[in-house]
Amino acid sequence: MALARIENLSFSYPEAATAALREVSLELERGEVVLLLGRSGSGKSTLLRALSGLVPHFHGGRFSGSVVVSGRDTREVLPAALAGDVATLFQDPEDQIIFDSVANEVAFGPENLGASAEQALGRAREALAAVGAEHLLGRATRELSGGELQRVCLAAALALEPDLLLLDEPTSQLDPEGAEAFLALIERLARERGTAVVLSEQRPAHPLAICDRVLFLRDGQLVLDAPRQQALDRLEREEPGFLQALEPARERTGAGEVVCTIKAVTYAYRPGEPVLEDVTLEIRRGEVVGLAGRNGCGKTTLAKLACGLLDIQDGEVELHGCAGYLSQNPGRYVVCERAEEEVALGIGGDLERAHDWLRELGLGGCERRHPRDLSSGERERLGLAAVLAIEPDLLVLDEPTRGVDPDRKRELAELLRAHASERATLLVTHDTGFAAAVCDRVLTLPGAWELSHA
Amino acid sequence: MRPLPSLALLSACVVTALVASHPLSLATLAAALLVLVLRASWRRARLYLLGIVVSSLSLFLIWPLTAHVGSHPLWNGPIVPVIGSIDVTYEELSAGAMQALRLAIVALAFAVWALRLDHDRLVREVRLARRSVLTVALATRLIPTLERDAVGFIEALRGRGVPVRGLRGRARLLAPLVASSLERGLTLAESMEARGYGRRGRPPRSHLGFSWRERLSLAFSLLLTISSLLWL
Numbered sequence: 308m309a310l311a312r313i314e315n316l317s318f319s320y321p322e323a324a325t326a327a328l329r330e331v332s333l334e335l336e337r338g339e340v341v342l343l344l345g346r347s348g349s350g351k352s353t354l355l356r357a358l359s360g361l362v363p364h365f366h367g368g369r370f371s372g373s374v375v376v377s378g379r380d381t382r383e384v385l386p387a388a389l390a391g392d393v394a395t396l397f398q399d400p401e402d403q404i405i406f407d408s409v410a411n412e413v414a415f416g417p418e419n420l421g422a423s424a425e426q427a428l429g430r431a432r433e434a435l436a437a438v439g440a441e442h443l444l445g446r447a448t449r450e451l452s453g454g455e456l457q458r459v460c461l462a463a464a465l466a467l468e469p470d471l472l473l474l475d476e477p478t479s480q481l482d483p484e485g486a487e488a489f490l491a492l493i494e495r496l497a498r499e500r501g502t503a504v505v506l507s508e509q510r511p512a513h514p515l516a517i518c519d520r521v522l523f524l525r526d527g528q529l530v531l532d533a534p535r536q537q538a539l540d541r542l543e544r545e546e547p548g549f550l551q552a553l554e555p556a557r558e559r560t561g562a563g564e565v566v567c568t569i570k571a572v573t574y575a576y577r578p579g580e581p582v583l584e585d586v587t588l589e590i591r592r593g594e595v596v597g598l599a600g601r602n603g604c605g606k607t608t609l610a611k612l613a614c615g616l617l618d619i620q621d622g623e624v625e626l627h628g629c630a631g632y633l634s635q636n637p638g639r640y641v642v643c644e645r646a647e648e649e650v651a652l653g654i655g656g657d658l659e660r661a662h663d664w665l666r667e668l669g670l671g672g673c674e675r676r677h678p679r680d681l682s683s684g685e686r687e688r689l690g691l692a693a694v695l696a697i698e699p700d701l702l703v704l705d706e707p708t709r710g711v712d713p714d715r716k717r718e719l720a721e722l723l724r725a726h727a728s729e730r731a732t733l734l735v736t737h738d739t740g741f742a743a744a745v746c747d748r749v750l751t752l753p754g755a756w757e758l759s760h761a
Numbered sequence: 762m763r764p765l766p767s768l769a770l771l772s773a774c775v776v777t778a779l780v781a782s783h784p785l786s787l788a789t790l791a792a793a794l795l796v797l798v799l800r801a802s803w804r805r806a807r808l809y810l811l812g813i814v815v816s817s818l819s820l821f822l823i824w825p826l827t828a829h830v831g832s833h834p835l836w837n838g839p840i841v842p843v844i845g846s847i848d849v850t851y852e853e854l855s856a857g858a859m860q861a862l863r864l865a866i867v868a869l870a871f872a873v874w875a876l877r878l879d880h881d882r883l884v885r886e887v888r889l890a891r892r893s894v895l896t897v898a899l900a901t902r903l904i905p906t907l908e909r910d911a912v913g914f915i916e917a918l919r920g921r922g923v924p925v926r927g928l929r930g931r932a933r934l935l936a937p938l939v940a941s942s943l944e945r946g947l948t949l950a951e952s953m954e955a956r957g958y959g960r961r962g963r964p965p966r967s968h969l970g971f972s973w974r975e976r977l978s979l980a981f982s983l984l985l986t987i988s989s990l991l992w993l
Contacts, residue, residue, distance in 0.1 A: 359955050361951055361954065361955060364954075365950075365951050365954060385954075385959070385960075386954045386955055387954050387955075387957050387958060387959045387960035388957075388960055390955065390956055390957030390960060391957070393955075394955070394956075395952075395955045397948065397951070397952055397955075399948070402945050402948040402949060402952070403948070403949065403952040405949065405952075405953065408879055410879075411879070415956060415958075416956040416957055419956060419957030419958050419960055420957050420960070449905060463956065464956075467956065467957065577804065611916070614920065616916050616919055616920060629922060630920075631920060631921055631922070632916065632917075632919075632920025632921075633920065634913060634916060634917045634920065636913060636917075638941055638944070639913050639914055639916070639917035640917060641937055641940070641941075642914065642917075642918065642933065642934070642937050652918075652921065652923055653921035653922045653923050679940065679944075690917075693921050694920060694921050696921070697921050697922045699922075703920070
């Protein structure tokens with residue numbers, strides 16, 4: 308008997324004009340790793356929420372068809388009652404943390420299931436050990452890096468000892484090594500414990516190597532449900548963008564005058580614990596320079612120092628011209644009431660130029676919409692429009708491809724290359740494919756600074 | 762050690778500090794608590810230590826000026842209206858030192874409580890309302906989260922050439938901060954429900970029995986309280 312069965316599931320969020328899921332049917336077996344692909348807004352997260360019962364119980368909306376998990380119809384049981392059978396890891400670990408201590412955070416689920424404090428702590432310990440994070444047990448959640456938080460959240464999900472594990476873009480904040488280790492762990496869990504795993508991803512290269520089956524959603528419809536090899540063949544024909552790497556930058560733009568010089572910079576958030584030590588870097592107009600490295604190696608710190616968002620502690624930073632910084636969180640670009648005002652904010656309220664930039668970024672028609680009403684992909688482009696509008700001499704982009712689907716990534720790469728000659732660009736990214744497609748050179752922190760030239 | 766026996770031990774320390782009168786007992790207690798505070802992260806502990814030193818020293822300095830006891834004057838000061846004579850005697854100094862030591866012990870016990878105890882677990886162990894514990898936990902995280910969001914908004918504004926200055930500049934951030942807080946609240950609620958919060962059925966059972974170390978600690982707390990009342 309299948310662990311989970313979805314039959315003719317259609318779902319629309321309240322007040323939504325179109326359905327998020329349409330006539331979806333599938334079955335999940337124990338121990339299989341299923342990769343869920345699709346563009347932004349195609350219904351991947353909604354499908355995961357339907358499997359955990361959060362759709363429709365938490366979100367409301369119009370629901371038809373049925374979802375049965377471990378023999379229970381999700382229309383008849385609340386998500387909390389399914390918690391022992393299903394566990395979900397959401398996209399942003401920061402937004403899932405309740406407690407200040409890692410032990411309490413991981414023990415929260417088992418306690419809700421009725422475990423005593425000791426039993427819950429024992430399960431928390433085991434779950435942390437399973438994700439290679441036992442050493443974090445006594446730590447405070449506020450002190451952890453994004454990668455560590457991701458592991459703690461996975462441990463919190465595993466502590467529920469679920470039969471079905473749902474992961475919504477779990478590697479979006481991890482460096483390539485971290486992401487690879489994470490996926491290896493997921494594969495091991497499925498093989499050793501028999502846990503069924505459904506994994507939604509925007510960087511499918513690694514997950515495609517470990518999954519048994521691939522699902523592809525397009526506009527809420529399940530257009531592909533096939534074993535891995537068969538799925539790879541069909542994706543190659545029908546959705547090549549999901550398999551092909553972006554083309555590496557062919558032409559280098561001629562490097563012009565120096566826009567930003569960083570000389571022997573050292574920076575520490577805590578005394579005696581420098582994040583950056585003696586870093587030197589020069590960026591010229593026309594260049595796109597990538598910054599890579601493990602989680603917590605100081606990429607964002609260096610980027611913020613380059614554009615003057617952090618005060619220099621030791622060393623020198625010279626900036627010739629103005630700098631624009633795109634934060635990795637698109638939720639930071641929702642200060643105004645309308646998208647046009649948001650973009651015009653940095654250019655003295657010039658709405659005409661704001662409209663031009665919104666059109667350039669494919670947001671024509673969204674001028675009067677509230678930024679919070681835009682989809683996550685649209686919010687990302689709105690943030691980019693707001694930064695590009697000030698026409699900076701140094702453009703700093705911090706993880707601009709986080710959670711971005713391959714098509715949109717390609718568009719962003721083209722946009723950056725097309726305007727590369729107008730400015731110097733510093734790109735912080737974990738996405739090696741994107742860096743290769745966009746950057747003239749990539750610097751890896753820490754260690755030997757200049758590692759490769761694309 | 763779990764928080765409940767630790768709390769019992771700290772309470773016994775506070776009772777001893779208030780009741781005991783032998784300086785050596787108080788000094789020993791202060792030293793033991795100081796060691797515990799120093800075992801916490803220095804970054805957090807130093808603020809508590811600074812507060813303890815300043816408040817205890819202030820009490821030690823003010824006490825002789827306001828008290829009027831003793832027959833061994835060390836300094837004869839002027840007569841100040843309301844306070845009276847501000848002579849300093851040996852007895853006043855010694856009493857001031859004792860009071861300062863008592864204050865330091867109470868404050869050190871509080872510092873140990875704040876720095877070393879798991880408060881979420883403590884409230885759970887004493888079996889107070891679980892929903893209230895969660896509310897407290899979430900509220901405790903709200904301030905640092907808002908602070909982090911505010912920094913993010915300011916950076917994003919400065920990153921597109923919009924300076925954030927003064928009260929008016931910061932007031933602009935109020936609405937987006939509240940809105941992002943509400944958005945996060947929804948995600949958090951969703952995550953809590955997915956982890957079984959609000960599940961019907963029996964509440965989490967109480968903990969198992971105390972370990973021998975915890976029993977020893979509880980016994981020592983009792984002994985310390987009785988000793989302080991009778992002999993110290």
